[in-house]
Amino acid sequence: xxxxxxxxxxxxxxxxxxxxxxxxxxxxxxxxxxxxxxxxxxxxxxxxxxxxxxxxxxxxxxxxxxxxxxxxxxxxxxxxxxxxxxxxxxxxxxxxxxxxxxxxxxxxxxxxxxxxxxxxxxxxxxxxxxxxxxxxxxxxxxxxxxxxxxxxxxxxxxxxxxxxxxxxxxxxxxxxxxxxxxxxxxxxxxxxxxxxxxxx
Amino acid sequence: xxxxxxxxxxxxxxxxxxxxxxxxxxxxxxxxxxxxxxxxxxxxxxxxxxxxxxxxxxxxxxxxxxxxxxxxxxxxxxxxxxxxxxxxxxxxxxxxxxxxxxxxxxxxxxxxxxxxxxxxxxxxxxxxxxxxxxxxxxxxxxxxxxxxxxxxxxxxxxxxxxxxxxxxxxxxxxxxxxxxxxxxxxxxxxxxxxxxxxxx
Numbered sequence: 053x054x055x056x057x058x059x060x061x062x063x064x065x066x067x068x069x070x071x072x073x074x075x076x077x078x079x080x081x082x083x084x085x086x087x088x089x090x091x092x093x094x095x096x097x098x099x100x101x102x103x104x105x106x107x108x109x110x111x112x113x114x115x116x117x118x119x120x121x122x123x124x125x126x127x128x129x130x131x132x133x134x135x136x137x138x139x140x141x142x143x144x145x146x147x148x149x150x151x152x153x154x155x156x157x158x159x160x161x162x163x164x165x166x167x168x169x170x171x172x173x174x175x176x177x178x179x180x181x182x183x184x185x186x187x188x189x190x191x192x193x194x195x196x197x198x199x200x201x202x203x204x205x206x207x208x209x210x211x212x213x214x215x216x217x218x219x220x221x222x223x224x225x226x227x228x229x230x231x232x233x234x235x236x237x238x239x240x241x242x243x244x245x246x247x248x249x250x251x252x
Numbered sequence: 253x254x255x256x257x258x259x260x261x262x263x264x265x266x267x268x269x270x271x272x273x274x275x276x277x278x279x280x281x282x283x284x285x286x287x288x289x290x291x292x293x294x295x296x297x298x299x300x301x302x303x304x305x306x307x308x309x310x311x312x313x314x315x316x317x318x319x320x321x322x323x324x325x326x327x328x329x330x331x332x333x334x335x336x337x338x339x340x341x342x343x344x345x346x347x348x349x350x351x352x353x354x355x356x357x358x359x360x361x362x363x364x365x366x367x368x369x370x371x372x373x374x375x376x377x378x379x380x381x382x383x384x385x386x387x388x389x390x391x392x393x394x395x396x397x398x399x400x401x402x403x404x405x406x407x408x409x410x411x412x413x414x415x416x417x418x419x420x421x422x423x424x425x426x427x428x429x430x431x432x433x434x435x436x437x438x439x440x441x442x443x444x445x446x447x448x449x450x451x452x
Contacts, residue, residue, distance in 0.1 A: 078281070079281035079282060079283055079284075080282065081278070081279035081280060081282065081389065082279060082280065082281065082282040082285040082286075082386065082388070082389035083279055083307065083386060083389055083390075085282040086282075086311045086314050086382050086386060087310070087311075087314050089316070091316060107283065109445060110287070110440060111283065111286045111287075113440055113441065114286050114289070114436075114439060116289070116291060116384065118398050120437075122441070125444050125445075125446075126444060126445045126446075127446050127447075127448070127449075128446070128447050128448070129447075129448055130447075130448070131449075134448055134449070160444075168398075168402070170401050171398055173373055173374060173377070174373060174374075174380075174398065174422075174423075177373070177374040177377035177378055178377055178378070178380070178381040180374075181315065181378040181381040182381065182385075185282055185286065185382075186282065186283060186286060189282035190283075196316050196378075198318050198368075198374065201370050213448075213450055214450040214451075214452075215450050216450065219450070236314075239313045239314060239322055240313055241313065244313070244324060244325050244326060244360075245309060245325075245326045246325075246326075246327050246328070247327075248328070248329055248330070248331045248334055248413075249327075249331075249334070249413055250327075250413055250414040250419070251414075
C-alpha cells in the first residue's frame with residue numbers, strides 16, 4: 053500500500069511538472085508562433101520589461117546574414133515624446149504613440165560587404181522577423197512598419213533619432229501588450245507553389 | 253485499494269502523455285529555435301517528406317508583408333538534375349547537389365504594390381526566415397543562399413527554372429537532414445544597441 057502511494061505521488065508530481073510546462077507563461081513551439089503571429093496595432097498600456105526587450109534584441113541578433121556580416125544596429129525607443137513624434141511622422145504609424153516600446157532595426161553601412169552592399173536589407177528583414185516571432189512567443193504584440201527604401205520616411209526617422217549617414221533605418225517595430233482584437237490570417241495559397249520547373 | 257490503483261493509472265497516463273510531448277519528435281519553443289538555427293550545409297541523405305515540405309511552405313506563407321500583398325511564389329525543387337545544375341551554377345552553392353530538396357523563394361512582380369514596389373524583397377526575406385526556423389523546428393537543416401539582386405545569379409536560376417520575367421528569385425533554401433557538424437553562433441553584441449537617440 054505504501055509502495056502504491058509512493059508511485060502515485062511520483063506520478064502526480066510528474067503530471068504537475070508537465071502540466072506546468074504548458075501553462076500560459078511557457079513559450080509556445082515555433083510552428084504555433086509562426087502561425088499565430090499577427091500585426092498588433094492596439095495595446096493595453098502595460099509596460100514591456102527590460103528583460104523582455106533583451107529577449108527581443110537577442111532574437112534579432114540571431115538572424116542569418118550574407119557572408120555573416122551581421123550588419124544590423126538597433127535603436128530601442130521608450131521615450132514617449134519620440135514615440136509620439138514617430139506616430140505623427142509616419143502614415144499608418146499612429147499606433148506608435150500607444151506602444152510601450154519600439155525597436156528601430158537599422159543597417160550599418162560600415163559593416164556591409166562592399167561587393168554585395170544590398171544584402172543588408174535581407175539581413176535586417178530576417179532580424180525584424182525574428183523579433184516579431186520572439187514578441188509573439190513571449191505574449192507581446194508587435195507590428196512591422198516599413199521605412200527603407202521610402203526616402204521621406206527615412207529622412208524623418210533619421211532626423212528624429214539623430215542618426216549618422218551610415219546607419220539606415222529599415223523598419224520600426226511597434227511593441228506592447230496586445231488587447232486581443234487582432235487575429236492571425238490564414239494565407240495558405242496552393243497556387244503559389246510549383247514543382248521543379250515553370251511549365252508554360 | 254482499487255480506487256488507489258485507478259488514480260495511479262490516471263496519473264501515469266497523464267505522465268506518459270506529458271512526457272510524449274517532450275520527446276525528440278516534439279517541436280521546440282520559438283526562442284530555442286531562433287537561437288539554435290544555423291546554416292546547415294551538410295546532409296545525411298535522408299529524404300525530406302511531402303508533409304515536411306508542406307510545413308515549410310505553410311510557414312513561408314505566414315510571413316507579414318507590406319500592405320498585406322503576400323507577393324511570394326515558391327518553386328519546390330527535388331529533381332536531382334536541377335539541384336546539380338544549381339550547385340554548379342552558384343558560387344558557395346555546392347551543398348545543393350547533396351540537398352534532399354530546395355525551396356526557391358521568389359517575388360511575384362504582378363502582386364507587388366505599385367507605389368511601393370521594392371518591399372517585396374523584405375516580404376520574401378521574412379518568408380525565407382520563417383522557412384529556415386520551421387526547418388530547424390522540425391529537425392531539418394537548411395541554409396539561405398542569396399540570389400537577388402545579383403544579376404548573373406538571377407539570370408542563371410531564371411533560365412534553369414524557366415521562370416517568366418515577373419517571377420524574380422530572391423533566395424534558394426537548401427534543405428536536408430543535418431549531419432550535426434554545424435553549430436549555432438553566439439552573435440550577441442551590446443554595442444549594436446542604443447537607447448532613444450544617437451549621441452555624438
